[in-house]
Amino acid sequence: MRWTKVLAFTAAGAFALTACGGNDNDSTGNGSPGNQPTNEFAKVPASAALQPDAKGPAAVPAGAKKGGTLTLNAQSVPENTDPSTQYFQDTAMILRLTTRTLTQYKVQPDGKSVLVPDLATNLGEQSKDGLTWKFTLKKGLKYEDGTPIKASDIEYSVLRSFATEEMPGGPTYQMEYLKGGDTYKGPWKQPNVKFPGIESDDANGVITFHLAKKVQDFPYFASFTMFGGIPKAKDTKTNYQLKWVSTGPYKIQKYVKGSSLTLVKNTNWDAASDPARSQLPDTVQFNFGKDAAATAKAIMASNGPDATSLTYDGVDASVLKDATGAKKNQVASGPSPCVSWTSASLDTQKIPLEVRRAIQVAWPTRALMQATGLSQFDAAPGGSISAPQVPGFQDLKAEGQPVTAVGDPAKAKQMLQKAGKLGFTLSYYYTNDKESTKKAQAIRQPALEKAGFTVKAIGVPGSQLRAKIKDPEAPTNMGNGVGTGWCYDWPAGASIYPAIFSSKLAPNTGVGNVKDPALDKEMADIAALPIEQQGPKWSALDKKIREEIVPAVVMYAGKGSAIFGTKVHNVKIDPNAGVPDLANIWVG
Structure with a gap:
């Protein structure tokens, strides 16, 4: 799915799934080390393998009771x-x-x-x-x-x-x-x-x-x-x-x-x-347009009908202490189909490869995540373009891609000097009417300047950002097109790589404006293989793109989280949607 359909990204790095939520709160709310994004998806098991012989009825969860009302309150x-x-x-x-x-x-x-x-x-x-x-x-x-x-x-x-x-x-x-x-x-x-x-x-x-x-x-x-x-x-x-x-x-x-x-x-x-x-x-009662913080607090308290309620807006910063402490059993969290490179899509037609590699080394991923309030319920640092749970996929380490997410401005500056590109101008749009995006900008620009880049950041109202980054004539060279991240429509490489890297895409409608006929052929060849043979091939291609093309700085894999009352049971996050699977929840 295109992020415009499934994500409400800010240009800062914080994002909120329209279905499962994230922390789009302006306060950081997660300063302690225990509340930082974690990398528990490094070896996440594959999900959505094919089971053509599955029969009904579905197994009823152990201890499940029938009856009652499940209430879902969502922003x-x-x-x-x-x-x-x-x-x-x-x-x-x-x-x-x-x-x-x-x-x-x-x-x-x-x-x-x-x-x-x-x-x-x-x-x-x-x-x-x-x-x-x-x-x-x-x-x-x-x-x-x-x-x-x-x-x-x-x-x-x-x-x-x-x-x-x-x-x-x-x-x-x-x-x-x-x-x-x-x-x-x-x-x-x-x-x-x-x-x-x-x-x-x-x-x-x-x-x-x-x-x-x-x-x-x-x-x-x-x-x-x-x-x-x-x-x-x-x-x-x-x-x-x-x-x-x-x-x-x-x-x-x-x-x-x-x-x-x-x-x-x-x-x-x-x-x-x-x-x-x-x-x-x-x-099953759905109530829409609810205040996320008030809903989260009420469900955590679980008084009256709130005990049989659930919210899929994620874990609000106001209840983060409860969610990581005494009431952690009222939170479900798991993989989503989304990967983020917020504001870090790199125009391959405007930025030389050696400069793109230096940007990747300098990028202050973790500082951006912390400044915009992302917690372990929102994101897991990741390096691949694909979400890790795609069947057959392996997150292979790419040469030149930093292992840590802290950024290394000194090394990046050396890379620019060696390439004769010191002072190279990077330009991008950012939202200037939201506190979280301004916090991110206050981190991103100094980090890039310290690494030897000249930065031209163009602030625009949030209501104009989408049109600006998709403008084929945009004067910027970063953050354009699918500039924030990608969520697969189904767990297979064919719903990821061709959709964002095909040479046939119009300017600023994919990631990095990649124009590579050899890559087009390789993607088509892999997509034509039997589905059970594709995973390793897409894995190798993912690594190759990150090493040889560098069309974006991959920041993190998205996560889905839900908060539920004490009388709501069997809440699990669907790894192919990042939202709760409602099909087998019970109350009582």
Whole structure:
């Protein structure tokens, strides 16, 4: 996922996941050594391996009780809850309770996850030429009203995702992957057009996807909510997001957009066919737009209904002492799919390689993290471009990439002198109307100047930053494009490297404006391999990019955290989303 869809980064280094939160508080709040970001993900186990033979029902957590109300209070407000086009972590988390998809992630007791069949009988069947994926639906699947889920309903849901003029901001992989996807405008604008990229056979419960190119990791893509069913007769177009039809363990009782969502049990959900979800609370109540600090304090206190409440806004600085002390058992923390290089994307067309390497050596990562209030619940120092939990991935040490994150200005200055680049001008935008970003700027510029750089920092209001860094004519040479970090859409290298390093990307839409045909070919070759063979290849490529191209200074791997009341149980962070897995939480 692009960070614009899943992260609310500041230009300083602090970030807040729209779904799972982070510490975007202006006070540091974490000065003691015990509260500093840690590197516990250095050897994090791989997550989301394929488990095509998984069967329902999902195992009920030990000691779990049924009944009661689970309340989720969050600062973030869902922007779009339409299953065909939603593209936010928090929204996807919510829709997992209401919307089954062809495939799905199952978070296991050890916190790792696997990709399992959901509506489909397996993880798909690929044709010999690699250009077709076929899925067969399980028997007896029903909507909340008891009507059958049909293959054509899933086709219709995917077709709706092409209605980008009516519903902008959703995923766009289908336009690249599916045959004819580059010209199709969706079923509302082109109701009489037969889209060549999908065939559905309701009689046999089969849906077939015809691809424009090989996509070996298509089963991961099939977990997106657009691959759930939407009956055409029930489609209310842009209003569908206000009352979508359920196929999961819960259905909508009441939704007040921007304020609250009440889910109750869906009696037509079939537990026996669902390997990923349980149906434990009677009611799941979401309340949006809540003050993060007040919510965190109330849940930590766990009085009355707060004891059965949870927040996915992360660990607010106001409760950090409790979260690391007496009430640490009320916090769940784990990997997220995100990696940050905040303000440290380096334009490879404007900054010479030897200078990029010196920037990497001088960069004051840890000081920036401390100044902006990041704690061990927000980030883990990391060196790879990929999040470490991708199956088969190894975080290989890159030559020239600092082991520590403190910055070495003396060494960087020597590197500039040797290259004849002492005084090289670095320019970047930063947000000048927020205390945390001003704190970071007060650290970043002196550190770079001490290393022998000339710094031209351009302060702009936060409301203008995104447009500035994506301007193809931006006068700056750092922090442009995807200038803050990347969150993968699924745990495979094909959803990371081509999306940010392809030579085909328009200026300042990727990372570092890399223009390297050899790299393009290597990425395409790896993506064409069977998915189980890709991990080591992407690992080696990740190392190569960090050594030979240096398009960014990788700062840290993101983390997801949640605070919950004393009567909330089995809270685990989904490592592929950085938010709690709500499918198996119970209260009591």
